[in-house]
Amino acid sequence: MALIRFASLVLLLALAGCTTVAPKAPPPPPYAAATVQAQTLAAGHAALTGPARRDNAEAILQLLAGLDDATLTRDAARLSANDPLYPFVARVLQQRGLPLPHPLSQSEFRFGAADRPPAASDGWRPPLRVAVLLPLTGPQAPAAAAVRDGYLAGYYNSNRPRPQVRFYDTTGGVRAALARAAADGNDAAVGPLIREDVDAVFADTPPLPLLALNRGEHMPPEGSAAFSLSPEDEGVSLAEALLEGHYRHVLLIVGDDDAQRRTAATAQARLQQRNVQVSRLAYAPAMTDSLTSAAQQAHPDAVLLLLKGAQARVVVPQLALANLAGLPRYAGSQITQGTGNPTQDAALDGTLFPTEPWLAQRIPSLPTQREAAARVDTAQGPAARLFAFGLDAWQLTGMLESLARQPQTTLTGATGRLSLDAFGMVVRRPGWSRFSGGVPVPVTDATP
Template sequence: MALLLPASGQLGAAASAVRDGFFAAYFDAARSGLPRPALKVYDSGGDPAQAVAAYQQAAADGAELVIGPLSREAVAAVFQQAKLPVPVLALNHPDGASLPPPGSAEFGLLPENESAQAAEHIAERGLKNAVVFAAADDWAQRAARAFKAQFQSSGGRVVGEATLQSETVNYAAQIAALPLAQADGVFLALRPQQARLLLPQLKLAKLTQPVFATSHVYSGEDAPNLDRDLDGVEFCDAPWLFDAQPGLPKRDDIAAQLPLTRGAGARLFAFGMDAYALAPYLDWLRTHGGSYLPGATGQLSEDSFGRVRRTLTWARFADGIAQPLSGGLDVGAPSAAPTPTAGGPASP
């Protein structure tokens, strides 16, 4: 098995958290007596050409599965090769609607996936009309578009949208321009700093409707003095942040050794754990529709095209603390992946 991640550069810090999570799962498998493949790490560099070179080197070295690279551009370059002799579990989704090559898969922490689940969650609550507040960043705009598309397909209607600029702290004009009285729910694609500014202003505007968000609204660690204004906000997130997925190492135990897992880096660490956990099951999940692998970032399933999907858990702020909701993790999938054994699907 080969792991392709950048050792430095713009994604160096994110790659470090993913790598730590990957190796945590790798060594936890040893403690649990589970079989482990030989593993070699390659530097995928800072541009797509370097990622392709790392992939080709891994293939020449005899890798049977390549996990990575991390950036969208690098994943696209690896997938676009004329020949892909070794299957890939890419740690992102390339731009556009292209599918992974046959035998390969893609797995990522997509904001679009989270916002689509938020739309389904709101629709299941019987809410039909929503207003949307989104940051101006690319991820937030993508999340807002995905929310709108999914909410409309679920029979809902977005009655108003507002984009909040990062340099603005007074949102009175944006709030006044929206038909809040027509809405029975609010969706946020905002990071904590903006959400903490917006929610008190919504309360001043007499908003009483429930508020929902993606995981970006939560910093990843308890900050009750800062997050008290977010009380009541529901958001979807990785279950490992709340120890809501049995069978995984406890977050507090990991955080005692790796402080980066106390904040937003926890999601990348969980992503790394899941990248390792998925490796033995990619073919099995692809051919067993409706089944799932209980993961740190959510319940993991895979469609017939090799796209890994996450079902997240739901949490709500109360007294400034993010707390998982009872039954927040969807356990409705009909079966989980089998436990790996020395003779089973554990060898990638």
């Protein structure tokens, strides 16, 4: 009997050993595939120079741009602050207005002389002597005048410590102007304004730390920065607003000038990286048929107009004829060009577009738009946007080092919320307005 019980026990143990155990599922990868690819590129980034470095940075940013907010935030939190990829991830987070999980390693950033007075409690620490490099003569002089006037308006409105300021004309050659500024004893420079001039001064290490007022092919050297109202920056802002609205198919209508095309290219690429479909149409005075076809075939859920005001007033009624009037409608900032008559501009009602908050509200420590317009013509009309840009160039002159040391903070600027990424690029989150009753009205967010 005992032998039988023993045999039964052996049989049960044998059967138990034959039981199939389902294998455990492998743990999910620690990072998204695009993040892993970006890490590989970032590991060798520091050793690259010139066009190869620029192309590598663009490839990294394109990979990260394809990640949704949740994945990007998760992977960012898993990276250490010293990971070569983290500055790139932080840049994309800042563009989307998302918090950084770790501070950026910028504690040694310097903009100007190290022996100037210590920073104020809010971080204000301007250089001692500033050279402002602008094309004061020639075809770009009107744009330069608006930037200059905005810079001086901020300067003279300030009751904080101010540097000595001297203007240098870059029309005869930006390198020569910068050399003169350095020889004159300036310890920092603001400008240049023209894109090609920025490329020229950033091709090598400039003799002075620079806050360039445009962006080109070269990243700012260590200790310098770049601030821009470029069409590419606006394309990013428009794409991010549409992504925040969770639209999946955007109808894009584009004019034929250079700025419109550049904005469109950036917005379209950014949207498609995030798996948003884009149907693109070229502007034409009569386009009801093409709009109807797009409505029937593409079924868009939002419209983006990269047009000037007169063009948009022609297109919007045709959207209604194509049964697209009920869709959320976004536009680039150029939509305000050629507007100002509320009766005519009522056709644009409901259209949401990025703008400079200073044009509609008071910004702390800055003169209002109405106050400035009473003194100089450049503070009103089409030039007002560049005037606001000049106001922010003045604010950044004294706050750049603070923004670098505390990248989680932002500066309330005339052109939007400003922050500084790890590459010395000023990141701008614009304000937004919507046409209502034929008049632009500020809104608090970009989601209709």
